[in-house]
Amino acid sequence: MFRPFSVARFAIALLLVSAAPAVAAGLDAAAINDVAAPPAKLPDRGQLNAFVARLEILLDRAHFSPGEIDGKLGDNAQKALRAFADANGLSFDKAVTPELWSGLTTASEGPAIVSYTIVDADVKGPFAKRIPARMESMKSLPALGYTSPREALAEKFHMSEALLQALNPGQKFDKAGETIAVANVVDAGKPPQVARVEVDKTRQALSTFDAAGKLLGFYPATVGSAEKPTPSGTLKVTAINKNPTYRYNPKYAFKGVRSKTPFTIRPGPNNPVGVVWINLSGEGYGIHGTPDPGKVSKAESHGCVRLTNWDAQRVAAGVAKGTPVAFIDSATSSATATR
Incomplete structure (x- = not known):
């Protein structure tokens, strides 16, 4: 009609x-x-x-x-x-x-953008229909997966969904065997061992160093909030948990969370702490991923150190139990050490 x-x-x-x-x-x-x-x-x-x-x-x-x-x-x-x-x-x-x-x-070789053929694992899911904004509403979900193949592929190649779509106009990213243009950032090499981590609270950044003081990596971070600031001094890595379950403790009294009883949120990349949790010796503190990579260093955290999921995975691959994590400000940072 x-x-x-x-x-x-x-x-x-x-x-x-x-x-x-x-x-x-x-x-x-x-x-x-x-x-x-x-x-x-x-x-x-x-x-x-x-x-x-x-x-x-x-x-x-x-x-x-x-x-x-x-x-x-x-x-x-x-x-x-x-x-x-x-x-x-x-x-x-x-x-x-x-x-x-x-x-x-000269620091790396190869083109910036390469072709990638979508595989079955990229599109099989399961995908979440939507991710609730409130933590209490997440606890009933069976998993906190990606909401679409496009989101999964964008994160796989460290990209925003908007840039991925701009490079592939008209592509729906939902069929295995199709070729798309992606950022050439996948690093299969074994990461070097991290001897020390510095979290710069003023600069909103995390840096990793080897035993000789050489700077290994630099990552933007969301570091604490006025509600729950990050600690000062040096803590240590006590555990590394991949695909963590998020456990909410009501004594944290996070803004916007009304629950008076503990609850858990199941694993997945859209879990509040992303795909990896690096537990620190301070009570309730850790370094972790995020479901919102575009907001890193632009929005407050609940007192922890929030990185993109892929940066959190890079850091987790290099640290070990006992690695010191120093919380400092820019005036005392050694992040300008030579590589």
């Missing part, structure tokens, strides 16, 4: 159609891979940009994590860039110098 299409609805539809290509204009695998030199000045914040996408991928591969790779120049990317520059005795202010760019491009 034909229904009249109002002028207003037509105008809105036309606006959406005309705006959609602009978001991804010039942003494809070739555009990102072909970036040969940095621009004279940094691109505008919040705008999808091929140079920024390649920059974030290079930083991730050098273990100076920009957090979620989204093709936009945000605080986390700039934080990682500054840390890389400091660690290598280079300068960074309002532009990426040729020396800094050269240091990044």
Whole structure:
């Protein structure tokens, strides 16, 4: 049955159609891979940009994590860039110098964007229909899985869903055997042993070091909150739990949680602590993943140290029981140690 299409609805539809290509204009695998030199000045914040996408991928591969790779120049990317520059005795202010760019491009090999063939494991699920906002509502779910293959694939390659979709227009990501463009960040090598971890409460970052004081990795983090600040001093790793069950203790009295009795939330990447929990010697404190990678260092935690799921896995792979974790501020940080 034909229904009249109002002028207003037509105008809105036309606006959406005309705006959609602009978001991804010039942003494809070739555009990102072909970036040969940095621009004279940094691109505008919040705008999808091929140079920024390649920059974030290079930083991730050098273990100076920009957090979620989204093709936009945000605080986390700039934080990682500054840390890389400091660690290598280079300068960074309002532009990426040729020396800094050269240091990044020579730190790893291969194109920034590669082709990936979706496999059965990527699409088989089970997927959650939705993840409730309230913790109390999560306790009844059988698992806290991904909500879609697109979310799972974006996290697998350290990307935002928006960037993954922009690189693969029209793709639904739900069929094994189809080829998509993804960030080239999968690192199968064995991580080096971490001798010490530093959590910079002012800088909102976590750094790992080897026994000689060499900086191994730098990661943006959400560190505590006014409601429940992180501790001071040095704690130690006491356990590493993969795919943890989250247990809520009502004595924590987290904002927005009304339950007066303990409850548990089953494992999964959308669990409140993500896919890994690094338990620390302080009561109730840990380093863990998150279901919201785009919010790392941009939203408060419940007193712990929150990383993206993939960064938490990198840290967990390098630490062991007894590894010291120092909580400091920027004035005493040694994160600028040489690599």
